[in-house]
Amino acid sequence: MKLKQLYFFLLVLSPLLLNAAKLDIGIFHSMEKNEITFTSITGKYAVIGNQTIISNVLKNNSVRIAIFQDSLLNFYQNDTLIGQYQEIRFSGKGFINDFSIKIENSPTKLREYDDDLIVRIYNNKMQLINHVDIENYTAGVVQSEALGSSTDLQFFFVQAITCRTYALVNYLKHAEEGFNLCDDIHCQSYSSRCHHADITRATARTSGEVIVDEDNRMISAAFHSNCGGQTVNSEDVWTIETSYLKSIRDTFCTHESNAHWEYAMKKEDWLHFLKEKYNYPIEDKKMQTLACTYVQNKRKVFFENGIPLKQIRHDLHLRSTFFSLEQKGDSVLFHGRGYGHGVGLCQQGAIKMANDGLNYKDIISFYYSNTSIIHYSQLHYDFMP
Ligand SMILES: [Zn+2]
Numbered sequence: 001m002k003l004k005q006l007y008f009f010l011l012v013l014s015p016l017l018l019n020a021a022k023l024d025i026g027i028f029h030s031m032e033k034n035e036i037t038f039t040s041i042t043g044k045y046a047v048i049g050n051q052t053i054i055s056n057v058l059k060n061n062s063v064r065i066a067i068f069q070d071s072l073l074n075f076y077q078n079d080t081l082i083g084q085y086q087e088i089r090f091s092g093k094g095f096i097n098d099f100s101i102k103i104e105n106s107p108t109k110l111r112e113y114d115d116d117l118i119v120r121i122y123n124n125k126m127q128l129i130n131h132v133d134i135e136n137y138t139a140g141v142v143q144s145e146a147l148g149s150s151t152d153l154q155f156f157f158v159q160a161i162t163c164r165t166y167a168l169v170n171y172l173k174h175a176e177e178g179f180n181l182c183d184d185i186h187c188q189s190y191s192s193r194c195h196h197a198d199i200t201r202a203t204a205r206t207s208g209e210v211i212v213d214e215d216n217r218m219i220s221a222a223f224h225s226n227c228g229g230q231t232v233n234s235e236d237v238w239t240i241e242t243s244y245l246k247s248i249r250d251t252f253c254t255h256e257s258n259a260h261w262e263y264a265m266k267k268e269d270w271l272h273f274l275k276e277k278y279n280y281p282i283e284d285k286k287m288q289t290l291a292c293t294y295v296q297n298k299r300k301v302f303f304e305n306g307i308p309l310k311q312i313r314h315d316l317h318l319r320s321t322f323f324s325l326e327q328k329g330d331s332v333l334f335h336g337r338g339y340g341h342g343v344g345l346c347q348q349g350a351i352k353m354a355n356d357g358l359n360y361k362d363i364i365s366f367y368y369s370n371t372s373i374i375h376y377s378q379l380h381y382d383f384m385p
């Protein structure tokens, strides 16, 4: 077993198998934090300063922590300085524990979280870590990422399973900073505990479920807004081929809001762009016509002359690489389909499938080829690449 596999097994899977699955999430990750107010909403919290119990916070009570000379944390209770520590932990003592955090002197709204909080100094800055049950975290992420896009339970099942799979696959993403994942879109957006009953229910009903490929390895569950009617092979975007991120035809998303887009450009500017950027032979009339009448009925990887479509998309900030061109007077009109990279799950298609009454397992296996859903306790630990 490689060291990374052993680490994964000891730190992540073995506690998961013991049903005590917790993740460390860096919260308020990208924000300046010099002083915070912690309030217990449910349950009593023990306060542990440098590994010794220093106090308790009862329900509805608050305490304050302020950074001192970039190296210590001042802990205040009832406006009295109790002591100075490198690390302060709030450990919930009840069956259910949740708390709120207010960042002082900041416009950021108060946020609520489940389970425990660790406050410490990292690189002379205050770091906040939510030590949270994986199911509570998953529900919070689904609420942050999917609320408003659908009210369908089957879609929430899909989101819960993909978010949980992502968390376990990427558990080492912030290992250097001492936690697993941050709360930004860099990892997965996690802006508070879940308050939405259907999302809590959907997470609980799929508790522990993750998506695996044919070799029982958890998948990289890529997704995008709308594929325009055909998804993309992962190797065509990221050069990495997988058995599950395969191009498929999708008829579910083609009438949804992000199925079509248009973009117009002066013909002269378009040809100039191709010449400047890719040395495209615009002197050749035939090549010029090809460049202005390019058609994709099925998705292609390259534009004329071997120019990667993903590069054109990037340079012109287009919604997708799935476009055809039409000449109109002295302009070229881009007729585009879809929104996003097109790899993996198409969100608007998945929502439509759920609305049409399809089951979450059908939705997942439709977008992720050759996969199955298992409980993570069935994972063999030796699955890392
Ligand atoms: Zn991150």
Ligand SMILES: [Zn+2]
Pocket (backbone or CB within 6 Å): 226, 227, 228, 229, 230, 250, 252, 253, 254, 346, 348, 349
């Ligand atoms: Zn689609």
